[in-house]
Amino acid sequence: MILKEQANCKVLHLGPGNPQYQYRLGDGWVERRTWGPPEKDLGILVDEKLDMSRQCVPAAQKANCILGCIKRSMASRLREVILPLYSALVRPHLEYCVQLWSPQHKKDMDLLERVQRRVMKMIRGMEHLC
Known part of the structure:
Protein backbone atom coordinates (compact mmCIF):
# COMPACT_ATOMS: atom_id res chain seq x y z
CA MET A 1 0.00 0.00 0.00
CA TRP A 35 18.24 12.78 -12.82
CA GLY A 36 16.40 14.00 -15.84
CA PRO A 37 14.33 17.13 -16.14
CA PRO A 38 14.64 19.48 -13.17
CA GLU A 39 12.67 18.54 -10.07
CA LYS A 40 10.58 21.14 -8.30
CA ASP A 41 10.90 21.09 -4.52
CA LEU A 42 9.32 23.80 -2.36
CA GLY A 43 8.87 25.85 -5.52
CA ILE A 44 12.56 25.69 -6.42
CA LEU A 45 13.77 24.01 -9.63
CA VAL A 46 16.70 21.70 -8.91
CA ASP A 47 18.75 19.92 -11.57
CA GLU A 48 21.63 17.46 -11.29
CA LYS A 49 24.27 20.22 -11.38
CA LEU A 50 22.42 22.29 -8.77
CA ASP A 51 22.47 25.17 -11.25
CA MET A 52 19.78 27.60 -10.18
CA SER A 53 19.69 29.66 -13.40
CA ARG A 54 16.42 28.01 -14.34
CA GLN A 55 14.85 29.55 -11.26
CA CYS A 56 15.59 33.15 -12.26
CA VAL A 57 13.60 33.24 -15.50
CA PRO A 58 10.23 32.11 -14.03
CA ALA A 59 10.72 34.39 -11.01
CA ALA A 60 11.40 37.41 -13.23
CA GLN A 61 8.49 36.55 -15.55
CA LYS A 62 6.04 36.27 -12.69
CA ALA A 63 7.30 39.50 -11.12
CA ASN A 64 7.02 41.31 -14.49
CA CYS A 65 3.45 40.06 -14.97
CA ILE A 66 2.40 41.38 -11.58
CA LEU A 67 4.23 44.63 -12.26
CA GLY A 68 2.31 44.98 -15.51
CA CYS A 69 -0.97 44.52 -13.65
CA ILE A 70 0.03 47.21 -11.17
CA LYS A 71 0.99 49.57 -14.01
CA ARG A 72 -2.31 49.02 -15.85
CA SER A 73 -4.54 49.26 -12.81
CA MET A 74 -3.02 52.19 -10.90
CA ALA A 75 -3.59 55.72 -12.16
CA SER A 76 -1.14 57.21 -9.66
CA ARG A 77 2.61 56.94 -10.17
CA LEU A 78 3.48 58.36 -6.75
CA ARG A 79 6.14 56.63 -4.70
CA GLU A 80 3.70 56.24 -1.78
CA VAL A 81 1.40 54.17 -4.01
CA ILE A 82 3.76 52.10 -6.16
CA LEU A 83 6.40 51.17 -3.57
CA PRO A 84 4.04 49.41 -1.11
CA LEU A 85 2.46 47.49 -3.99
CA TYR A 86 5.88 46.45 -5.26
CA SER A 87 6.97 45.41 -1.77
CA ALA A 88 3.83 43.37 -1.12
CA LEU A 89 3.16 41.83 -4.53
CA VAL A 90 6.36 41.71 -6.59
CA ARG A 91 9.32 41.37 -4.23
CA PRO A 92 8.13 38.10 -2.67
CA HIS A 93 8.46 36.44 -6.09
CA LEU A 94 12.00 37.75 -6.51
CA GLU A 95 13.03 36.81 -2.97
CA TYR A 96 11.27 33.46 -2.46
CA CYS A 97 13.92 31.05 -1.13
CA VAL A 98 16.66 33.30 -2.51
CA GLN A 99 18.98 31.98 0.21
CA LEU A 100 18.84 28.62 -1.54
CA TRP A 101 18.90 29.59 -5.22
CA SER A 102 20.94 32.77 -4.85
CA PRO A 103 21.66 34.02 -8.38
CA GLN A 104 25.28 33.21 -9.09
CA HIS A 105 25.68 34.29 -12.70
CA LYS A 106 25.81 37.88 -13.93
CA LYS A 107 23.04 37.23 -16.46
CA ASP A 108 20.72 36.02 -13.69
CA MET A 109 21.44 39.05 -11.51
CA ASP A 110 20.87 41.37 -14.48
CA LEU A 111 17.55 39.69 -15.21
CA LEU A 112 16.28 40.25 -11.67
CA GLU A 113 17.68 43.78 -11.52
CA ARG A 114 15.81 44.65 -14.73
CA VAL A 115 12.56 44.06 -12.85
CA GLN A 116 13.71 46.47 -10.16
CA ARG A 117 14.71 49.08 -12.74
CA ARG A 118 11.27 48.76 -14.31
CA VAL A 119 9.70 49.66 -10.96
CA MET A 120 11.94 52.69 -10.66
CA LYS A 121 10.81 53.89 -14.11
CA MET A 122 7.19 53.56 -13.01
CA ILE A 123 7.62 55.87 -10.02
CA ARG A 124 7.27 59.56 -10.83
CA GLY A 125 10.44 61.45 -9.95
CA MET A 126 12.67 58.34 -9.90
CA GLU A 127 12.90 57.70 -13.64
CA HIS A 128 16.32 59.32 -13.81
CA LEU A 129 17.82 56.85 -11.32
CA CYS A 130 17.61 53.91 -13.75
Whole structure:
Protein backbone atom coordinates (compact mmCIF):
# COMPACT_ATOMS: atom_id res chain seq x y z
CA MET A 1 0.00 0.00 0.00
CA ILE A 2 1.43 3.39 -1.01
CA LEU A 3 0.72 6.23 1.36
CA LYS A 4 0.07 9.74 0.12
CA GLU A 5 3.31 10.86 1.76
CA GLN A 6 5.24 8.15 -0.08
CA ALA A 7 3.84 9.24 -3.44
CA ASN A 8 5.09 12.80 -2.82
CA CYS A 9 8.60 11.76 -1.77
CA LYS A 10 11.55 10.99 -4.01
CA VAL A 11 15.21 10.46 -3.26
CA LEU A 12 17.66 12.35 -5.49
CA HIS A 13 21.24 11.18 -5.06
CA LEU A 14 23.99 13.78 -5.51
CA GLY A 15 27.68 13.25 -6.16
CA PRO A 16 29.67 10.45 -7.74
CA GLY A 17 30.69 8.86 -4.42
CA ASN A 18 27.16 8.68 -3.06
CA PRO A 19 26.36 5.15 -1.78
CA GLN A 20 22.74 5.63 -2.97
CA TYR A 21 21.01 4.14 0.03
CA GLN A 22 17.39 3.15 -0.21
CA TYR A 23 15.02 4.78 2.28
CA ARG A 24 11.76 3.69 3.86
CA LEU A 25 8.74 5.75 4.78
CA GLY A 26 6.19 3.83 6.79
CA ASP A 27 5.88 0.34 5.34
CA GLY A 28 7.12 1.14 1.84
CA TRP A 29 10.24 2.24 0.06
CA VAL A 30 10.72 5.79 -1.13
CA GLU A 31 11.08 6.05 -4.91
CA ARG A 32 14.62 6.63 -6.14
CA ARG A 33 14.74 9.12 -8.97
CA THR A 34 17.40 9.31 -11.62
CA TRP A 35 18.24 12.78 -12.82
CA GLY A 36 16.40 14.00 -15.84
CA PRO A 37 14.33 17.13 -16.14
CA PRO A 38 14.64 19.48 -13.17
CA GLU A 39 12.67 18.54 -10.07
CA LYS A 40 10.58 21.14 -8.30
CA ASP A 41 10.90 21.09 -4.52
CA LEU A 42 9.32 23.80 -2.36
CA GLY A 43 8.87 25.85 -5.52
CA ILE A 44 12.56 25.69 -6.42
CA LEU A 45 13.77 24.01 -9.63
CA VAL A 46 16.70 21.70 -8.91
CA ASP A 47 18.75 19.92 -11.57
CA GLU A 48 21.63 17.46 -11.29
CA LYS A 49 24.27 20.22 -11.38
CA LEU A 50 22.42 22.29 -8.77
CA ASP A 51 22.47 25.17 -11.25
CA MET A 52 19.78 27.60 -10.18
CA SER A 53 19.69 29.66 -13.40
CA ARG A 54 16.42 28.01 -14.34
CA GLN A 55 14.85 29.55 -11.26
CA CYS A 56 15.59 33.15 -12.26
CA VAL A 57 13.60 33.24 -15.50
CA PRO A 58 10.23 32.11 -14.03
CA ALA A 59 10.72 34.39 -11.01
CA ALA A 60 11.40 37.41 -13.23
CA GLN A 61 8.49 36.55 -15.55
CA LYS A 62 6.04 36.27 -12.69
CA ALA A 63 7.30 39.50 -11.12
CA ASN A 64 7.02 41.31 -14.49
CA CYS A 65 3.45 40.06 -14.97
CA ILE A 66 2.40 41.38 -11.58
CA LEU A 67 4.23 44.63 -12.26
CA GLY A 68 2.31 44.98 -15.51
CA CYS A 69 -0.97 44.52 -13.65
CA ILE A 70 0.03 47.21 -11.17
CA LYS A 71 0.99 49.57 -14.01
CA ARG A 72 -2.31 49.02 -15.85
CA SER A 73 -4.54 49.26 -12.81
CA MET A 74 -3.02 52.19 -10.90
CA ALA A 75 -3.59 55.72 -12.16
CA SER A 76 -1.14 57.21 -9.66
CA ARG A 77 2.61 56.94 -10.17
CA LEU A 78 3.48 58.36 -6.75
CA ARG A 79 6.14 56.63 -4.70
CA GLU A 80 3.70 56.24 -1.78
CA VAL A 81 1.40 54.17 -4.01
CA ILE A 82 3.76 52.10 -6.16
CA LEU A 83 6.40 51.17 -3.57
CA PRO A 84 4.04 49.41 -1.11
CA LEU A 85 2.46 47.49 -3.99
CA TYR A 86 5.88 46.45 -5.26
CA SER A 87 6.97 45.41 -1.77
CA ALA A 88 3.83 43.37 -1.12
CA LEU A 89 3.16 41.83 -4.53
CA VAL A 90 6.36 41.71 -6.59
CA ARG A 91 9.32 41.37 -4.23
CA PRO A 92 8.13 38.10 -2.67
CA HIS A 93 8.46 36.44 -6.09
CA LEU A 94 12.00 37.75 -6.51
CA GLU A 95 13.03 36.81 -2.97
CA TYR A 96 11.27 33.46 -2.46
CA CYS A 97 13.92 31.05 -1.13
CA VAL A 98 16.66 33.30 -2.51
CA GLN A 99 18.98 31.98 0.21
CA LEU A 100 18.84 28.62 -1.54
CA TRP A 101 18.90 29.59 -5.22
CA SER A 102 20.94 32.77 -4.85
CA PRO A 103 21.66 34.02 -8.38
CA GLN A 104 25.28 33.21 -9.09
CA HIS A 105 25.68 34.29 -12.70
CA LYS A 106 25.81 37.88 -13.93
CA LYS A 107 23.04 37.23 -16.46
CA ASP A 108 20.72 36.02 -13.69
CA MET A 109 21.44 39.05 -11.51
CA ASP A 110 20.87 41.37 -14.48
CA LEU A 111 17.55 39.69 -15.21
CA LEU A 112 16.28 40.25 -11.67
CA GLU A 113 17.68 43.78 -11.52
CA ARG A 114 15.81 44.65 -14.73
CA VAL A 115 12.56 44.06 -12.85
CA GLN A 116 13.71 46.47 -10.16
CA ARG A 117 14.71 49.08 -12.74
CA ARG A 118 11.27 48.76 -14.31
CA VAL A 119 9.70 49.66 -10.96
CA MET A 120 11.94 52.69 -10.66
CA LYS A 121 10.81 53.89 -14.11
CA MET A 122 7.19 53.56 -13.01
CA ILE A 123 7.62 55.87 -10.02
CA ARG A 124 7.27 59.56 -10.83
CA GLY A 125 10.44 61.45 -9.95
CA MET A 126 12.67 58.34 -9.90
CA GLU A 127 12.90 57.70 -13.64
CA HIS A 128 16.32 59.32 -13.81
CA LEU A 129 17.82 56.85 -11.32
CA CYS A 130 17.61 53.91 -13.75
